[in-house]
Amino acid sequence: MLEAAGLGLSAGGRELVRALDLSLAPGAFWSLLGRNGAGKTSLVLALAGLRSPQAGTVALDGVALAAHSRGELARRIAVLLQDEEPDFWGSVLDYVMLGRYPRSRSAWSRDEEGAAAARHRLAELDLADRDAQTYRTLSGGERQRARIAQLLLQDADILLLDEPLQHLDLNHQAQVMRTLSRCASGGKTVLAALHEPGHAARHCDFAVLLYDAGRASLGRSSDMLTQANLEALYQCRLEAAGTGSFLPS
Amino acid sequence: MKTVPVLVVALVPASLALAIAFGSVDLGPAQLADALLFRGDEIAREIVWGVRAPRALAAFACGGLLALAGALLQVLLRNPLADPAILGVSGGAAAGALAAMLLGVGAAGLNLAALAGASIAAGAVFAFSLGRSGWNPYRVLLTGVALASGFGALVGLMLSLAPSAQVQGMLFWLLGDLSPAADPSVALVVLAACAALAFSQSAALDVLILGEDKARSLGVAVARLQAIAFGCATLATVAAVLLGGSIGFVGLVVPHLLRLSGIHRHGALLPLSACLGGSLLALADTLARTAAAPAELPVGVLTAAIGVPVLLFLLGRLR
Numbered sequence: 001m002l003e004a005a006g007l008g009l010s011a012g013g014r015e016l017v018r019a020l021d022l023s024l025a026p027g028a029f030w031s032l033l034g035r036n037g038a039g040k041t042s043l044v045l046a047l048a049g050l051r052s053p054q055a056g057t058v059a060l061d062g063v064a065l066a067a068h069s070r071g072e073l074a075r076r077i078a079v080l081l082q083d084e085e086p087d088f089w090g091s092v093l094d095y096v097m098l099g100r101y102p103r104s105r106s107a108w109s110r111d112e113e114g115a116a117a118a119r120h121r122l123a124e125l126d127l128a129d130r131d132a133q134t135y136r137t138l139s140g141g142e143r144q145r146a147r148i149a150q151l152l153l154q155d156a157d158i159l160l161l162d163e164p165l166q167h168l169d170l171n172h173q174a175q176v177m178r179t180l181s182r183c184a185s186g187g188k189t190v191l192a193a194l195h196e197p198g199h200a201a202r203h204c205d206f207a208v209l210l211y212d213a214g215r216a217s218l219g220r221s222s223d224m225l226t227q228a229n230l231e232a233l234y235q236c237r238l239e240a241a242g243t244g245s246f247l248p249s
Numbered sequence: 250m251k252t253v254p255v256l257v258v259a260l261v262p263a264s265l266a267l268a269i270a271f272g273s274v275d276l277g278p279a280q281l282a283d284a285l286l287f288r289g290d291e292i293a294r295e296i297v298w299g300v301r302a303p304r305a306l307a308a309f310a311c312g313g314l315l316a317l318a319g320a321l322l323q324v325l326l327r328n329p330l331a332d333p334a335i336l337g338v339s340g341g342a343a344a345g346a347l348a349a350m351l352l353g354v355g356a357a358g359l360n361l362a363a364l365a366g367a368s369i370a371a372g373a374v375f376a377f378s379l380g381r382s383g384w385n386p387y388r389v390l391l392t393g394v395a396l397a398s399g400f401g402a403l404v405g406l407m408l409s410l411a412p413s414a415q416v417q418g419m420l421f422w423l424l425g426d427l428s429p430a431a432d433p434s435v436a437l438v439v440l441a442a443c444a445a446l447a448f449s450q451s452a453a454l455d456v457l458i459l460g461e462d463k464a465r466s467l468g469v470a471v472a473r474l475q476a477i478a479f480g481c482a483t484l485a486t487v488a489a490v491l492l493g494g495s496i497g498f499v500g501l502v503v504p505h506l507l508r509l510s511g512i513h514r515h516g517a518l519l520p521l522s523a524c525l526g527g528s529l530l531a532l533a534d535t536l537a538r539t540a541a542a543p544a545e546l547p548v549g550v551l552t553a554a555i556g557v558p559v560l561l562f563l564l565g566r567l568r
Contacts, residue, residue: 050462074468085327085460089513101456102468154467 001025001061002047002077002158002189008055008214009042016042018214019056026157029184030191031200031221034210035234040193041082043210044162047191048079060158074102078156080147082163086136092146093118093131099153114153121149124179126172140167148176152183159183161192165199174248177203198247201225209233253510257521257528261309264528268305268535269297273542307492308427308534308548309527310436312499314489316526317444319500320519321482324454325475326386332501333486335393340400341370342490347407347419360491367487370396374483384475425496425549427534439488443481444523450477451515496549499526502556509563529555 002024009017016039024030024047034040045051047058049065058065060076068076078099088095093115100114122131125145130138138146144167151159159180165173173196181203184190191208194200200207200221207224209217211233217224231238270281276293283289284297315333322331333339345366349359373396378389408419421428447454453474456464461471489496503526504518512518533551540546 045462048466050465070465070470071468074466077466079463079466081460081463081466083460084463085458087327088458089508094514098456098459098467101452 002058003060003062004047004053004056004058006056007043007046007053007058009039009046009051010054011039011042015214017210017216020216022208022218024158024189024191026187026189027184028189028206029181029204030189030206030208031197031204032191032193032208032210033195033197033200033225033230033233034193035212038210038212039214040210041162043208044079044160044191044193048077048160049073050079071102074154074156076156077158077160078151078154080151080159080161080164082166084147086143088135090135091131092122092127092133092135092138095135095146096122096131096150096153099150099155102154102156117155118149118153121152122146124152125149126175141169141172144168145172145176148179152179157187158189159191161190163195164192165194165196170246171248173199197225197230202247253507253512254517254521257507257525260528261524264531264535265305265309268308268531269301271535271539272296272301273538303433304427304534304538305531306437307433308531310433310440311427311489311493311496311527312503312530312533313440313523313527314436314443314485315496315500315530316503316522317440317447317519318482318485318489319502319526320504320515320522321447321454321478321485322500323504324457324515325478325482326390327458328386328390329505330501331390332497333482333489334397334495334497334500335390336374336483336486337370337393337396337400338367338374338483338486339490339495340397340404341366341368342487343423343495344400344403344407345369346422346494347404347411350415350419350422351407351411363491364487366400367490370400371483371487375479384472389479421547422494424547425494425552426545426547427493427537428545433492436488436492439484440523440527443485444520447478447481447519448516450474451519454478454515454519493530493548496530496552498549498552498556499530502560503529505560506563509566 004020004022007017007020032040032043042051046053049058060068065073096118097111097114100111104111104114119131122128125148127142127145127149130142135146148164164176164180168176177199180190180192204221207218207221209224209229227238274296276284276296280290280293281297284293287294318333319331322333322335323329342363343366345362346359349362374389374392377392378385404423408416411419453469456467456469457471457474465471504522507518507521507525512521530548530552533555534548537546537548537551
């Protein structure tokens with residue numbers, strides 16, 4: 001169980017999150033929605049223990065994140081960051097295998113079990129025949145799926161994802177959401193910062209809405225993702241897009 | 250994939266053998282074999298064991314240290330242009346050495362002055378770049394570059410003030426020169442220690458390529474790793490510069506040669522960089538000793554002459 005209590009976050013002199021209480025239980029799939037600059041990334045980083053909050057605490061199983069060792073946290077919490085240097089020289093398989101670092105870091109023996117698991121993850125994300133390809137030659141969307149494969153290979157019970165759907169086409173967006181949904185059904189905790197309320201409504205059990213000036217509200221997706229709430233969140237009028245709007249079935 | 254490591258490792262004994270076989274005095278194969286087994290002609294034995302072997306090992310140690318430092322700095326600073334000179338250590342050592350030459354102190358004093366200059370530079374980079382807000386690659390890079398140009402100005406000043414008889418010796422030191430190198434044992438020990446320590450961190454360095462936050466989230470103690478790798482690179486650079494002066498290009502080019510040949514995991518990249526850097530410098534130094542014998546060329550000129558075309562060729566093939 002990952003719990004934030006009285007969490008306060010600010011960046012560049014702006015208050016992003018004020019006194020947020022959030023507890024992420026196993027088996028739940030959370031979406032995190034908000035306008036650009038609302039504080040989604042800061043919240044993901046704070047929950048992952050990569051940024052110290054300005055106020056409040058984040059605790060894993062009742063123990064503050066800072067009291068866990070980095071190695072221990074890496075086996076429990078996996079985080080997909082929004083940006084990453086694309087400066088990796090090896091193959092796609094080599095890249096995904098870095099996700100094994102928390103569990104197997106021998107420089108000598110080949111990690112066959114890890115390689116098999118990595119191929120399985122690649123296949124799950126539609127990259128089955130790409131394992132030997134040079135990572136840098138992947139397209140943006142393929143790279144994003146390789147990054148998610150690496151995250152899944154880490155095999156943590158809590159997955160925090162900052163915009164997992166960026167660069168993905170419609171079909172792969174749905175595929176990633178279904179994969180994350182399966183992780184949650186299997187008992188993992190999943191929280192994803194999204195810009196796609198449609199996907200959130202279909203796949204996520206709960207939603208956190210981050211408004212401007214530190215306000216947040218959270219609850220079941222069905223209660224949270226209403227037209228009125230989304231209009232207030234994105235500060236624009238919404239209407240049904242009619243026949244032009246589709247989500248993969 | 251496997252042929253590159255095998256070739257690089259095989260190059261080590263081959264380059265050392267060539268360095269011992271060739272020199273300004275011609276020794277026949279039989280004479281060489283006898284001398285290597287401590288038999289026969291005493292002069293041949295002295296040439297092989299007293300002159301050429303230490304010189305070959307000094308070149309190997311120097312090249313290995315520089316290439317290892319370059320490989321570490323390139324991943325630490327996330328900059329393909331990083332090389333040992335960027336730490337300002339070479340510049341500091343050069344300023345110290347030239348000051349000692351100007352004052353006319355002996356070889357021991359010169360080494361001490363170079364060590365002092367290198368330590369001042371390394372200490373300054375450490376102090377400025379590991380400030381209270383933590384490690385910042387840009388600050389390290391710019392601190393090193395600023396120090397290097399400061400020392401460069403100092404070196405220029407001393408060159409223009411020096412009596413013309415001393416200028417040639419100074420230029421050799423600046424271009425990198427192994428002829429005064431006496432005892433390679435300290436550098437070899439430093440090379441072994443730095444390579445072992447860096448190798449022990451190789452899996453973590455692989456992860457560090459993903460960025461500091463991602464590496465942290467995968468369980469890497471990033472600050473500790475950076476301190477270890479930076480310390481290793483600094484120590485290796487100081488040891489190399491004290492032995493051979495400012496030999497350029499090995500530290501920059503050798504890791505890239507390996508990466509462009511498909512070696513990217515640090516578990517292989519770091520030891521192979523040390524092997525390839527050492528072999529290349531041993532070969533370059535053999536050429537420097539023999540090409541215009543009895544005169545010697547500065548080895549740094551040859552490393553650049555070999556390294557530039559090879560790197561350009563490999564870059565041309567890069568997809």
